[in-house]
Structures are given as C-alpha cells and as structure tokens.
Amino acid sequence: NAGVMQNPRHLVRRRGQEARLRCSPMKGHSHVYWYRQLPEEGLKFMVYLQKENIIDESGMPKERFSAEFPKEGPSILRIQQVVRGDSAAYFCASSQLADTAHEQYFGPGTRLTVT
Amino acid sequence: QKEVEQDPGPLSVPEGAIVSLNCTYSNSAFQYFMWYRQYSRKGPELLMYTYSSGNKEDGRFTAQVDKSSKYISLFIRDSQPSDSATYLCAFYPSGTASKLTFGTGTRLQVTL
Numbered sequence: 001n002a003g004v005m006q007n008p009r010h011l012v013r014r015r016g017q018e019a020r021l022r023c024s025p026m027k028g029h030s031h032v033y034w035y036r037q038l039p040e041e042g043l044k045f046m047v048y049l050q051k052e053n054i055i056d057e058s059g060m061p062k063e064r065f066s067a068e069f070p071k072e073g074p075s076i077l078r079i080q081q082v083v084r085g086d087s088a089a090y091f092c093a094s095s096q097l098a099d100t101a102h103e104q105y106f107g108p109g110t111r112l113t114v115t
Numbered sequence: 116q117k118e119v120e121q122d123p124g125p126l127s128v129p130e131g132a133i134v135s136l137n138c139t140y141s142n143s144a145f146q147y148f149m150w151y152r153q154y155s156r157k158g159p160e161l162l163m164y165t166y167s168s169g170n171k172e173d174g175r176f177t178a179q180v181d182k183s184s185k186y187i188s189l190f191i192r193d194s195q196p197s198d199s200a201t202y203l204c205a206f207y208p209s210g211t212a213s214k215l216t217f218g219t220g221t222r223l224q225v226t227l
Contacts (some may be wrong), residue, residue: 004158033214042160045214055211056213091158093215102147102207102223104215106158 004094004107005074012113019079019086021110025094032075033093033104034067043091049075063109082114116141121218130227132135134191138204138218141185145216147207148180150189154200161201162189202216207216 013019014023025032031050035043047057049069060067064082069075079086089111093104121138128134147166151159160180165171168182177190191198201220207213 033219035215040219042119042121042217042219043215045216059214067143098211101213102149102164102215103161105161106151108158111156 004029004092004105006090006092006107006110008110010110010111010113012115013082014115015038015083016081020114021077021079021090021092021093021112022074023077023092023107025092026072026096026105029094029096029105031095031098031101033071033095034075034077035091035093035106037089037091039088046077079112082100082112084114087112087114118142119206119216119218122215123219124132125222125224127224128194129152130194130196130225132194132225134189134194134198134223134225136189136191136202136204136221136223138187139142139185140187140206142206142208144208144210145206146209148178148187149205149207149215150176150178151184151203151205151217152200153203159203184215196225196227199223199225 037043047060047067048056048101064080066078089109091109093106095101150162150166153159165178168180171178175192179188199224203220204218205215
C-alpha cells in the first residue's frame with residue numbers, strides 16, 4: 001500500500017541548470033497537485049493535473065516552470081534555468097477523485113537547493 | 116487581509132496537557148477544513164477533516180469548526196512528545212476540484 005512517492009528526495013543544482021522533480025501518486029489516484037514550501041511559510045499551490053491534462057496552473061510562475069502528468073509514468077515538475085529563489089521543498093499530493101480532492105495525501109517532498 | 120491566519124508559535128506544553136491550535140479564515144467559499152501534521156523535513160500528513168460546521172473526534176484529536184466566526188480549532192488531549200510537530204490548517208472550497216489553501220503552521224513542542 002505505497003503512498004505518494006517523490007524522487008529525488010534531495011536535489012542540488014547550480015544556477016542556470018534544469019531541475020526535474022518526479023511524483024508517483026498513490027495507487028488508484030489520478031489527480032496530482034504540486035505545492036512549494038519556502039522556509040517559515042506554508043505550502044503554496046502550484047499546479048493541479050490529471051492524466052495528460054493540466055487542470056489548474058494558477059499558482060505556477062509563468063516562466064521557467066512546467067508540469068506534466070503523462071498517460072504512463074510519473075508526474076514531472078520541471079524548472080528551467082534555476083535561480084537561488086527556487087530553493088525550497090516541493091511537495092506532490094494526490095487524490096482519488098475530483099469529488100474527494102479535499103483529501104489530498106502528500107509525498108515526502110523534494111528539497112531543491114540552488115547554489 | 117490574509118486569506119488564512121495561523122499563529123506560528125512555537126507552542127511549548129508539558130506532556131499530558133491539552134493543546135489548542137487555531138486558524139481564522141476569510142473566504143466564505145471554504146467548505147472543507149483540514150488539519151495536517153508535519154514532522155521536521157517530512158511531508159504533511161492528513162490528520163482529519165471536517166465538512167461544514169461542528170465537531171469531529173478521532174482518538175485524542177478533536178476538530179472544531181465555527182463557520183459563523185470563520186474560526187477552526189484542533190484540540191489534542193493527553194499530549195505526547197510524539198505530537199511534537201508543525202500543525203497546518205488547510206481549507207478547500209465546494210464545487211469543482213481545486214487547490215488546498217494552507218495556514219503557515221503552528222510549531223508544537225511537547226516536553227517531558
């Protein structure tokens with residue numbers, strides 16, 4: 001009964017490099033959400049995806065950030081040309097149905113450090 | 116006005132104490148009220164949620180919602196050192212699937 005899985009758990013990138021964060025939702029869940037947590041701040045919504053569709057990307061910066069959830073495989077959050085301000089913990093959550101989207105289960109997070 | 120307000124703490128209590136954690140909110144569209152627990156450098160863990168107003172109890176935890184005051188609480192009875200964590204309130208609107216809106220979290224320390 002695996003929960004939400006994220007990898008890598010820790011990622012170090014130099015400024016200007018690309019970061020790819022992966023998320024596998026809980027078994028039977030088809031809705032994926034990405035959140036970012038900065039030090040001393042709460043979690044901020046970034047994007048909500050279903051298989052092959054972006055449903056809501058209102059929290060995602062317009063430039064350098066993109067997300068996908070392909071038919072096969074994990075959801076990917078991609079950050080191009082990273083800057084120091086991108087250093088944060090990125091959490092993925094999943095829910096089973098749209099009707100149960102209030103019950104979101106979180107993964108352990110990926111901690112991104114930009115040097 | 117912030118959409119959600121939560122006292123960051125830290126809140127330090129002795130083992131066995133009753134803990135009260137609170138959040139206020141301003142968005143009337145919120146219909147689901149969640150509490151998450153987050154241990155240091157871990158992902159948030161859903162403790163419980165309440166729909167609309169009222170109380171909900173689960174073991175040592177009680178969640179309370181007062182929609183008229185836009186105020187929610189989490190009570191922890193007989194607190195244990197293992198309860199030491201950051202507690203996040205979260206809110207979800209009715210209607211089509213959308214995002215959770217989180218408070219900044221209250222850091223709780225239960226001492227022996």
